[in-house]
Amino acid sequence: MHRRQKPPASSWKYARPTSANTSTASLGRRDYLSNFIWILFLAFRPLVREIENWPIVLRYYLSRSNVPAVTIRFRNHEVLQAPRGYIFEAIAGTLLLNAYRFDGSPTVVVDIGASVGDFALLASRKSGTRVYAFEKDSGYYSYLRENMELNRRHSVRVFQTAADRQTLGSIIEAGEEKIDFLKVDCEGCEYDLFLHCPATVLAKVRVIALEIHERPPYSKVSLIAYLRAAGFQVSESDAFWRGHFVYAFREPRVSSIKE
Numbered sequence: 001m002h003r004r005q006k007p008p009a010s011s012w013k014y015a016r017p018t019s020a021n022t023s024t025a026s027l028g029r030r031d032y033l034s035n036f037i038w039i040l041f042l043a044f045r046p047l048v049r050e051i052e053n054w055p056i057v058l059r060y061y062l063s064r065s066n067v068p069a070v071t072i073r074f075r076n077h078e079v080l081q082a083p084r085g086y087i088f089e090a091i092a093g094t095l096l097l098n099a100y101r102f103d104g105s106p107t108v109v110v111d112i113g114a115s116v117g118d119f120a121l122l123a124s125r126k127s128g129t130r131v132y133a134f135e136k137d138s139g140y141y142s143y144l145r146e147n148m149e150l151n152r153r154h155s156v157r158v159f160q161t162a163a164d165r166q167t168l169g170s171i172i173e174a175g176e177e178k179i180d181f182l183k184v185d186c187e188g189c190e191y192d193l194f195l196h197c198p199a200t201v202l203a204k205v206r207v208i209a210l211e212i213h214e215r216p217p218y219s220k221v222s223l224i225a226y227l228r229a230a231g232f233q234v235s236e237s238d239a240f241w242r243g244h245f246v247y248a249f250r251e252p253r254v255s256s257i258k259e
Helices: 029-042 043-050 054-062 088-096 118-123 139-151 167-173 190-195 220-229
Strands: 071-072 080-084 108-112 129-133 156-159 179-184 205-210 232-237 245-250
Touching: 029 088, 043 054, 043 088, 043 167, 054 071, 054 156, 080 088, 080 139, 108 118, 108 139, 108 190, 118 129, 118 139, 118 179, 139 156, 156 245, 167 179, 190 220, 220 232, 220 245
Parallel strands: 108 129, 108 179, 129 156, 179 205
Antiparallel strands: 071 080, 205 245, 232 245
């Protein structure tokens, strides 16, 4: 059984729609076209190379049937279940193309916006790695738990809650000395997560991989500037098929953010 701790308080008000995250969600035209482009043009080779039951996966994502979920079986013996409304782009970007640039070496990993657990699955491959996975939506969360259990990833602690300014601090308070890798894809909660996080806590984060979103009155530019002021070296990627990604890691200089 997974160890479950009491989740920290949450103030994330920009939640994704529940209907998009359940196994009964219908596949819209936009999602179907996304699946078509990803499978046939962007990720076909790694799909065949990495996924054992790739013909089944291909038919599932290129059809518009009402089959509620798909089970993806990887050649490394991992298994991932995903609901109908979960587009192939999310799985391919994380597990086939490594959009978050995860190298497998971190000991403490935090996954904000864990969805069905695709990144948590990747991050927990190495023995000894501890993963804290946060997902607010009840539909995605049920798949997250199930996928960790199917793969016996007992080092992954799952929380059904949104992330906020207290989340990172709660992990440090629970006994972790640092956060080696922080992955964030939470549709706008990143501003509260970072801009209101105590500087002493943010100083314990080593690497960040963030899919950043515009969320007025905040802006991407202001958040990137804040991370640089906090002592991170920042690079950006704006590939059309991945959204706007920000990668940040510590450089040897003192933070200019006041405690």
